[in-house]
Amino acid sequence: MPPAAAGYLRRLTRRLTEDIEELDAEEMAESSHSTGAVPVVQCTRGQEVTMFGRLRSVESCSKAAAPTVQAEFFDGTDSLLLVWIGRRRIPGIETGKTLLVRGRVGERDGRRVIYNPYYELRGPA
Template structure:
């Protein structure tokens, strides 16, 4: 068997047997890196960042009278919480959507967070 053919079968077998969530994370990380965006795992508090990733969950949080929307953003390397303060709904912000986000990384409860990020919906969602 030729080396190229063996490599193809090895990749095919890996795709068929590996965890789908892991494959999705690897693909998202590769897409993000190819776009020139920063990786979430490399970002630290206080940095101004631009990242490409997918929303895993979105929920409205009416805490103590202040409306906000919180979304779990994942770029294939690490999760970051996105919080839009003073919003009850944002058209297009829903689970499964791919976004390019820009903002300053902060920290809340030991987790990375970006408050009121600038975002662009990507058509490949």
């Protein structure tokens, strides 16, 4: 069997037998790397970063609380929290959307967070 065909069969077999979430994480990490973005797993507090990934969840605060939108951002290596203060809703910021974000990494309750990040909505990489 030619090497190209063997490689194709190996990738096909892997896709059919591996966990879908693991494959998605690998693809997202590869897409993030190809954009030149910093992986979330390598980010440290105080660092200014540009990252590429997908929103896993988006939450808005209740009407009684101060207006904020929070989103879990995942790039295939790890996740962090994006928080927009002073907003109850942001058009385009929805679960499953892919985006490029820029901002300074902070920490809240032991978790990485970026407050009021600059963002660009992107199509799938």
